[in-house]
Structures are given as C-alpha cells and as structure tokens.
Amino acid sequence: MSESSDPPLVLLHRLPSFNYFDENLSRDFRILNTDTLSEPLPIFLSRHAASIRAIVSVGGLSITSELISHLPSLQILVCTSVGVDHVDLAECKRRGIAVTNAGNAFSDDVADFAVGLLISVLRRIPAADRYVRSGNWENLGDFQLGSKVSGKRVGIVGLGSIGSFIAKRLEPFGCIISYNSRSQKQSSPYQYYSDILSLAANNDVLVLCCSLTDQTHHIVNREVMESLGKDGVIINVGRGKLIDEKEMVKCLIEGVIGGAGLDVFEDEPEVPEVLFGLDNVVLSPHAAMATPGSVNNVAEVALANLKAFFSNQPLISPVQLD
Amino acid sequence: MSESSDPPLVLLHRLPSFNYFDENLSRDFRILNTDTLSEPLPIFLSRHAASIRAIVSVGGLSITSELISHLPSLQILVCTSVGVDHVDLAECKRRGIAVTNAGNAFSDDVADFAVGLLISVLRRIPAADRYVRSGNWENLGDFQLGSKVSGKRVGIVGLGSIGSFIAKRLEPFGCIISYNSRSQKQSSPYQYYSDILSLAANNDVLVLCCSLTDQTHHIVNREVMESLGKDGVIINVGRGKLIDEKEMVKCLIEGVIGGAGLDVFEDEPEVPEVLFGLDNVVLSPHAAMATPGSVNNVAEVALANLKAFFSNQPLISPVQLD
Structure with missing residues (x-):
C-alpha cells in the first residue's frame, strides 16, 4: 500500500x-x-x-x-x-x-442469463408458465409451438468476454455462431461480419453484448430489424440504448421481427407499456448480472x-x- | 415394401x-x-x-x-x-x-427445453418477466437475486439420448455433471451414482429424463427431496409420475427444496392449483418436445x-x- x-x-x-x-x-x-x-x-x-x-x-x-x-x-x-x-x-x-x-x-452470469433469455423467447417458456398458471390448460387446447433452438444461426454483437462465453455455451446446442465487433478477432473460430446489417441478414437471432458508445448507440435500428426478418429474435443484455426502442416496439407489433428478450431498456426503470401485452417478448429488470x-x-x-x-x-x- | x-x-x-x-x-x-x-x-x-x-x-x-x-x-x-x-x-x-x-x-428439443427450464428456475426468468410486466419496477425496488447457474452440480436421472444431450449442453456453463441410471454407462465421462438418494445428496439440481416404469414411479419421493435440500431444484421433462407430486408440492411450500421446473404432471392437464401462486416454480404444459x-x-x-x-x-x- x-x-x-x-x-x-x-x-x-x-x-x-x-x-x-x-x-x-x-x-x-x-x-x-x-x-x-x-x-x-x-x-x-x-x-x-x-x-x-x-x-x-x-x-x-x-x-x-x-x-x-x-x-x-x-x-x-x-x-x-x-x-x-x-x-x-x-x-x-x-x-x-x-x-x-x-x-x-459478471461474465458467467450475464452469459448464462443471455442463453436463458434466448431459450425463453424461442421456446416461449414464460408464455408457457402463464398458460399453465391461468388454470385453464384443459380448455385452452394445444399450446402454441415455439421455435427450435438447435441449429439456429446466432449473431453476437460484441465478442468480448461475455460474448465469447455466450458463444461457447450455445455451441453444444448446435447453434451456428457469427459475430460483429469493432475489429475481427484473429483467435475466434466464428465467422466475422464487419457490419451489423450483414450480421442481421445472415442470422436468426442477434445477441447484443457490446459496450454502449457513440458508435453503438441505436446500432439496432429499423433497417437492421428488417434485415433480421419476421422470425428473427433480438436478445439484449448490453444497454437499452443499443436499440432504437421506439422502432423495436413497432417492429414487434408489426411482425417485422419475431420476438425479443430484453434485460435492458432505454430509460430504465421505464419500460414501454405496450410490451407488457406481447407474448413474443421476455422482459427482465436489468438483472442479467445479479446473482x-x-x-x-x-x-x-x-x-x-x-x-x-x-x-x-x-x-x-x-x-x-x- | x-x-x-x-x-x-x-x-x-x-x-x-x-x-x-x-x-x-x-x-x-x-x-x-x-x-x-x-x-x-x-x-x-x-x-x-x-x-x-x-x-x-x-x-x-x-x-x-x-x-x-x-x-x-x-x-x-x-x-x-x-x-x-x-x-x-x-x-x-x-x-x-x-x-x-x-x-x-425429440432429443434436441427436450434437451434445449430442459436447460431453458433450469436457467429459468435458477435465474428466475419468468418471475423477472412478471415483475416487469406488473409495470411497477420503479416502486418494487431491487428484484430478488436468482441463483448462479455456472458451477452448479447437476444430477441427471436417466442418461439416455436426452440426458446425454442435456449434459453436453450444460458443460460449457461450468456445471458439474453426474447421473443415475439403471446401469453405469462405460462410455460416459460423468460420475455415476447407483441410487438416486446419493445423487440427490451430492447435487444442487436434479434433472429427470428417464422412462416411467414400475421401478421409476415416484422415484423422487420426500426422502429424495430432503436429500436434495433447501436450495435444491428439480427439473422434470420426463413424466409427471416420476415425482410424488403431492409431496413435492408440500416440499416446495415448506422450503424442503428450493424450486422446480415442471413440464409434466401426474394427472395432466390437471396441475395442483397451489403451484400457480409460487414464485419458485416454472410450469409448462408438456411442451418440451413441441417445436x-x-x-x-x-x-x-x-x-x-x-x-x-x-x-x-x-x-x-x-x-x-x-
């Protein structure tokens, strides 16, 4: 000392x-x-x-x-x-x-949570939980099928320690990993996309775990969501301002993208109320790192x-x- | 033909x-x-x-x-x-x-879902989703911390194709895998327990994915849950009758075990109503295989x-x- x-x-x-x-x-x-x-x-x-x-x-x-x-x-x-x-x-x-x-x-915990959100959105786990808790399983009939996790193409935005840990966890699910970051990581085995539009166009899921900077502010805008497409899913464990939240809400409602798992929001603890009524989103109060x-x-x-x-x-x- | x-x-x-x-x-x-x-x-x-x-x-x-x-x-x-x-x-x-x-x-989809349930229970993802959807994040204060996934000891009951796929997926989370099955699998790298009581005593999470037979009916009884202990979690993607459901409900309420992720129930589509009020369970309508x-x-x-x-x-x- x-x-x-x-x-x-x-x-x-x-x-x-x-x-x-x-x-x-x-x-x-x-x-x-x-x-x-x-x-x-x-x-x-x-x-x-x-x-x-x-x-x-x-x-x-x-x-x-x-x-x-x-x-x-x-x-x-x-x-x-x-x-x-x-x-x-x-x-x-x-x-x-x-x-x-x-x-x-926090890297292990955030990576664990990101994978949990990804499975939760694709396989509709909180929706399944609501369905059963309604007490009406018998009358509701078949539960709406989720989407397969295995084999999904997952594009990671920001391949730092958290991004790498997410990739490592998703490999044995048979997910195909690629990424975007400021520069290509020579040590990474995954395909690199130098721009997020190409990453979105070539993946089923985008996972955001990069830093929020002037360059990454609203990195996911409407154009990126249109590239990701109607079955595409966004997982955000980075910062709310990485996404143009207003556009994202519209894209979720209009079916421009398929779903989202959001641990972070643009103006926490404010969350756009319209999300509360959507079955294709999973929401969390900035808790990915909290164990x-x-x-x-x-x-x-x-x-x-x-x-x-x-x-x-x-x-x-x-x-x-x- | x-x-x-x-x-x-x-x-x-x-x-x-x-x-x-x-x-x-x-x-x-x-x-x-x-x-x-x-x-x-x-x-x-x-x-x-x-x-x-x-x-x-x-x-x-x-x-x-x-x-x-x-x-x-x-x-x-x-x-x-x-x-x-x-x-x-x-x-x-x-x-x-x-x-x-x-x-x-179904093996990939059931394994994906089992891991999703495991993360959902430990990290309280559907509880987080309910918390945000209540619209009251600002006033509710800190969200109750979940439990770490990384490093958890996970005991798999039934190391068939589903059980093996679950194990493979959990390895990069840093989970320590062991298992119980009718006989030891010589090709498996995981520790074998010949009885479920020892498996429960030496693990934080039990994942049930074995067949339902006369031998496995109520294989998880009160004694097993007491061995698993107050922070222990049960994930069931096998059959409802693998667990003594009545005792499980008591154990969840009394804090004998810490939580459960249940895709199956003893008398589907009936689900014990008392589960609907518990925050430490995640419920699903026999949907693990459904994509x-x-x-x-x-x-x-x-x-x-x-x-x-x-x-x-x-x-x-x-x-x-x-």
Missing part, C-alpha cells in the same frame, strides 16, 4: 442493498459513503472533495466532467459495472484518472483494483481510455 | 392438430384415421379390426391388452412419444408385436419405422421389450 500515513480516502457511492462493500473496503481505506451523509452531496463535497483520491461507484451515478472538476485529488474511478457509458471517459483521460470496470466478474455469486465477485474485483492502484501494481480490469 | 397387392392397413390415432401425418402415410399405406370415423370406435373396430396390421399413435391413447385383443393382425405399434408408459408392453411382447418410439426425434422441427422429425421417424417394418428392414427406433 501507499507509504503515506493515512489510508487513501475513497468516495463510495452505492445502492442501499449493496452493503457488502463497506466492511471489506474499510479494512484498507477511509470510506466516505454517500448513502450515510448527514449533509447534501454538494456541501459534503465542498468540505471533503480535496482529499478524495478514489471513487467506488456501484450503480448508475453519472461521473460527469463537472463532478470530476470538484475532485482535484481524484486518481482512480472504480466502477462495478461492465459498461462505463455513465462516465465521461474523455475527461478522465485528460485528467489522467484511471478507470476500472467489473472485468469478468449472489457475481455480487461477491465484483466486490472482490473492485477491492483488488483499488489495492493494486495504491500499491503501484497493474490494475485487474482497467478500461482503455482511447 | 410388402409384396402383397394391397398396402398394409394402418390405424392412425392422432391429435387433431397433428395432421401432417395423413398425407405422408397415405402414399404407402391405407389409413384408417380414428379422428374422421363416421361411427363409434368399437363398431368401427368390429368391422375393420381384423385387417389392421399397424397402429400409428400420436399422443396418449392407452394401448391396453384389451385393445390389442381386438386386433388379431396387429404386427407393429408406432408411437410418436419417447416414453411408452401408455402401452401394455408385456402384452405386445407376448403377441410378438413390434413397438417403436420417437427415437431421437415445428421436432414434429416433422417424429413424423419422419414414424414413417421410416413403418416402411422398414413392411420391407423387412431393421427398425429405426425399436423399443426393447424385456
């Missing part, structure tokens, strides 16, 4: 339920928990901001250039999400502030990043600021 | 919606479709029974010794299910009647079995009558 006498001061911003951080962090750091402040955040910052050397951010606090401007000693921002679209990365780069994310802490196991994993990764930084060791899961 | 002048007479008993059989069968056989009879079945049988050489049975018609006794020329019974617990196999053996089943026609693809596959298998039999070729998917 740092040779200075006092442990570094860490600003901890977390959801109330994520209290497992406090004890572990406080062994090696002085913690300022925004959740237990006795004064408003701006006043608090005006008193302590000069000493804050790190932020641990659990959940969606926007790390704007304005917030950063109040923190002259800030050296590292530890995020517990995979995506860091809530951070002004350009400002962090300019100031030389290191940024870390969840790394692979007790992943929550422990990410706390470990966050702590390991902080400790590494203040010991001048390499970071565990740095975000490249390019 | 047979050298006799007339094509063999086949009694076709099918669900009304399974009409894809008629055209394919009628190319090579004379068909008596019980669904289009102009007279009651007993009267019909009294006039035609003597000439019927084959039955193609789609769905749950009980093939009893009494029914068989009316059919002196019956040589082959072609079933379109995997399980043949609705057939008096002893009587078929005594009479020398060949029996065939769906073979592997357009599987329905075509099984029609092909049925036809291939019939053609093989009347050409004195080996059957595609014979049921061993032991």
